[in-house]
Amino acid sequence: MKKTLLASALLLSALPSAAALQVVASTSSMGVLATAVGGDAVKVTVLAPPDRDVHVLQARPSMMVALRRADLLVAVGAELEIGWLPAALKGAGNAKILPGAPGYFEAAAQVPLLESGQAADRSQGDVHPMGNPHLYLDPVRMAKVAEALAERLASLDAPNAARYRAGAAAFRAAVEARVPAWKARAAGAKGLLLFHKDVNYLAALLGVPILGYVEPLPGIPPTASHLRELTGRFRGQKGAILFTDFQPGQGPEFLSRNLGWPKARLPLEPPVGASTEAYLAHIDRWVDGVASGK
């Protein structure tokens, strides 16, 4: 039985792979980029479900299946996926996509990050000393990443280089067409209370200050005293409270009730397989959330 299993496995692995470049995206945002840049020339697989916290995901055998076949891995990086991606990579045994190889692409390595250079001290919570990794809510940085991704895809698949560059340019054009409207909509927004440091890039793009966080330290659930302190500090002011679908709602709801601020629970990631338009619509919802605090 073992022999037939081995034989059939050998047979299957010898089958020619599909012509399209196999791209594995760690999150659905990275999937958006891969699809926008690669179009039909790539086949995109997304590893992390969009409604889960990628900080705490676990490696699954199916991730290794995807990584084993991959020609390119597109990760957010800056240690966002450190809890599972290195293990999945090791389990996949695919030298082409190991860090340092041409098949490994980290979005965080392509653009300057916010909050880099923090002390690597875990008493300050789940800190990312290399910088805030949640750059995927910043469409301008994403456009820049798309350009870098186009160059990488071009180096892996030279015959399609022109279409990759065109894909990145189209993505950038679509973003740039919307930025003025987003800025206009958010103009005058007083500030944001976030659950986690995940909307910082969008807030920086829109020029809206972040007033505080519902969690007392990154990765530490809200405490009653911290919430009381926040209500005390911001009573009488204006702003908006934003949190994501997987973050617990009690803290934000308490603050919303006590401060009278609007709150919005939004998905952090676009749906798997989202197009550029769907991603921009997803950013639209976040901009609305940011703009609601006037």
Place this chain on the structure above:
Amino acid sequence: MKTPLAGAIAIALALVPSIPAAGQAGPDPRALEEKVRALEARQAESEKALEKLKAALAAPPSAASAEELKRRLEALEEEQAATRAGLAELRAASSQKAPGPVEPTGLVPKSLPLFGSSGPVSSGTSFNPSITVIPDVVWSRDDVKGEAGEILEEADGFHGAHAEEGHDHGHGGLSQGFNLRETEIAFSASVDAYFDVQALFAVSEEGIEAEEVFFQTRRLPWGLQLKGGKLLSGIGYANAHHPHQWDFADQNLAYELLLGGHGLNEKGLQLTWVPKLPFYLKVGAELLQGENEKLASYVGPEEFPGLGEEGAPRVLSEKGGPRLFTGFVKVGPDLGYSNALQVGFSLVSSRRHQEVHDEDADGVPEEVLDGTATLWGVDAVYKYDSPRTGGAGDLVLQAEYLARKRNLDVLGTVDTAVFRQDGAYFQAVYGLLPRLQLGARWDVGGLTNERVRGGTKGAYDSSSRFTAALTFNPTEFSRIRAQYESASIRVDGEKETWGRFLLQLQLSLGAHGAHAF
């Protein structure tokens, strides 16, 4: 920059205010680099303007154009002044940081050579391996005066296979009250483009032991990986897990009784293969030294005069390593984002297993056995990942069955003794609340527990245990666990029962690597 627009974006990005962290000293090299880029862009603009100015000067001047030229020259001078100011600021930023006592020169990486800097461009200590330290403190209280671990060691059919003295610090033996268990200290790094190395030491109050020290290849083709050194074998599911990855404070009975507290932990080579398939398949084979006390205990050519009858063989055989061979297969279908399943089958063949039984510890063994052993096992793990926060609603079901057969000659006789034994465990861990897990485990050793010697068949009863654990993880780096276990162990045919309460504190300092499935 391909287009001015892209340049504008780059400058806009460079100017996005970064939020300085509290306690941050000195310039951030990335921010400095951005500033340098912005200055360079400015300088390029100035140069262009200068070229234009020169071109204009070449033509014969008129009164109106002289006025215009003067205006442009002034603008250019202003631009140059701004660039000089920017450079001065950068110089100040690059030199302002004096090495402090905690960051002596050479330990601080310098990524960007800056004009005026007196420091070397150095990677500092960045080449050092990642280091993790995992202390493990347990408070224990049982109702048999701290003898729970000893009773377990005497379980019928499993006891007394100590070939060598000195290795009895299994994870089951706990004193009443506080225990400092092994602190795991792990180093890992890529050696070069070809090898990764991991070295994991278990440090106890008695000393230090190399638990795992192995290299692993990075670049083998076709999904092959070669691992060598001292390693936890890839058989079963729980075997490759370190104590800090266990869902309970102690090893399950099936492993404890059939493989020992550390599982199958041997020196040797492991080759694994992950083919390109639509489902997960991993095939592995190992060539191991063969020193496991439960399966491949090796004493070597020692003579036992006065044992048994005259004329019968009384010398243990000699066999150099490797003496232990394993093979395993793991299969995992793709069940989407929320569900994961893995099923495995393992086989272990030990070419030499020798047991010296000296029950009364007088230095004269009563029974010496020499032969071979085999073990096979099946394992299955199912994980449900709930969309709720902090692991609430997550479920992990895990079960393994191991069966061992020892085929041994009894020295001093012409008899052969055959032992067949097995063990199993079933466990479930459920995320009760965010960060809080409830676990239950039932484990058993000796469902089959028989011994055939010289044609006479004997059988022992099985020993089993039930365990419940409540685990609170304040963060992913700390863990507090309360565990209660109730065991029923057969010792010399009598049923011995004990209950034990454990309170465990486990901490993980430093870089902490990701865990495999």
